[in-house]
Amino acid sequence: MARESGVAGSEAHTDDASIFGADYEPRMSAEYVERIRTWHESALAAMKHEAGKGQTFSYLGLTLVVPPEVQPITSMSGLLGETVRSEVRATDRVLDMGTGSGVNAILAAATAASVVAVDTNPIALDAARNNAERNNVGKKIDFHYSDVFGAVEGSFDLIIFDPPFRWFRPRDLLESATTDENYRALRTFFKEVHQYLAPKGRVLLFFATSGDMAYLDELIAAAGFVAEVVASRRLHKDGYLVEYQTLRLKAPRTSKPAVS
Numbered sequence: 543m544a545r546e547s548g549v550a551g552s553e554a555h556t557d558d559a560s561i562f563g564a565d566y567e568p569r570m571s572a573e574y575v576e577r578i579r580t581w582h583e584s585a586l587a588a589m590k591h592e593a594g595k596g597q598t599f600s601y602l603g604l605t606l607v608v609p610p611e612v613q614p615i616t617s618m619s620g621l622l623g624e625t626v627r628s629e630v631r632a633t634d635r636v637l638d639m640g641t642g643s644g645v646n647a648i649l650a651a652a653t654a655a656s657v658v659a660v661d662t663n664p665i666a667l668d669a670a671r672n673n674a675e676r677n678n679v680g681k682k683i684d685f686h687y688s689d690v691f692g693a694v695e696g697s698f699d700l701i702i703f704d705p706p707f708r709w710f711r712p713r714d715l716l717e718s719a720t721t722d723e724n725y726r727a728l729r730t731f732f733k734e735v736h737q738y739l740a741p742k743g744r745v746l747l748f749f750a751t752s753g754d755m756a757y758l759d760e761l762i763a764a765a766g767f768v769a770e771v772v773a774s775r776r777l778h779k780d781g782y783l784v785e786y787q788t789l790r791l792k793a794p795r796t797s798k799p800a801v802s
Contacts, residue, residue: 561764562733566709566724569756581752581782582708586717589614593716602627606643606673611665613642613719618786621773622704622748623649625788629746630654634699637738639690639731642719644670644683646702651679658698660688663715690730697740703731707753725757732765736793745791746772752784767791 568575593610601615602623608614626646630636630653638647641659643666651657651674661667667685674680686693709725712718722728735745745767749758762769773788 558760559764561760562729566729566757568709569754569760577782578708578752579710581779581784582710582721585752585779586720589720590716601645602649604645604648604673604677606645606648607669607676608643609665609669611715612663612669613666613716615643615645618750618775618777619645621775621786621788622646622702622746625746625773625790626650626702627652629744629790630700635696635740637694637698637701639701639703640705640719640727641670641685642666642704644673644685646704647683647685648674648677648679650700650702651682654682654700657683658686658694658696659683660686660694662687662689663718665715666719690727691734691738694738697738697743699740699743701735701739701743701745703745704748705731707750709754725754728758728761732761735765739793742792745789747789747791748786749789750784750786752782762789762791766793768794 593614596607596609597614599606599608599615602620606615623646626649630650632653632655634654636650636654636657638650638657638659641647641661644659647657647659647670659670664687667687671680671685674683688694705728706720706722708721709723710721711723712721739745749755769789769791771787772790774785776783776785
């Protein structure tokens with residue numbers, strides 16, 4: 543499940559906006575799908591075991607309390623978190639899509655002019671609000687329940703998105719942080735993101751080869767973005783080699799891509 547680092551996006555795929563309305567089909571063999579499913583089940587079981595009744599993390603200078611129903615901080619979280627800290631500008635209006643425990647919104651709020659953070663997990667939103675207060679940035683972040691951009695207003699200089707990597711149907715709130723059935727939310731994000739991204743705006747997106755990276759590349763290309771890998775790390779886990787990447791997305795065109 544490894545992939546080479548470098549510039550991702552439009553080189554390997556056509557710029558076909560019809561992908562946003564099409565049913566998802568894996569861009570990999572059936573055998574590889576089953577590998578990912580097996581890995582997913584193992585990783586989920588381990589995450590639930592470690593979660594217990596909740597965990598407290600010291601991470602990049604923050605103290606974060608994470609309930610068992612919310613995605614925890616992992617050994618790979620810093621790939622996105624460190625990039626957020628270096629990417630955010632003092633004038634930025636930032637959107638943290640799928641905020642979870644609030645970690646990236648809180649990191650952004652240390653520098654940004656303002657931050658909006660959204661999620662569909664109400665337990666995560668409560669935890670994120672509490673963590674923002676705990677780390678003294680509660681007044682700088684507006685938290686909202688939103689299914690992708692459903693309740694989002696305005697435009698943003700930077701959008702941060704740490705989406706679920708897999709495409710299976712989630713069975714509970716915790717699993718919904720790691721799997722997005724048929725990539726509905728991911729497709730919606732790329733179909734609508736230009737409506738909320740300021741001119742010269744950037745997207746920071748975190749993904750891994752334990753998901754369908756080839757499909758992500760197609761979405762990136764169809765949305766008219768060029769992607770740069772700004773951080774990556776490989777991990778051997780449960781017999782698999784997984785590569786995690788933080789991508790910076792920019793739209794080089796003056797016109798927005800059409801969507802179907």
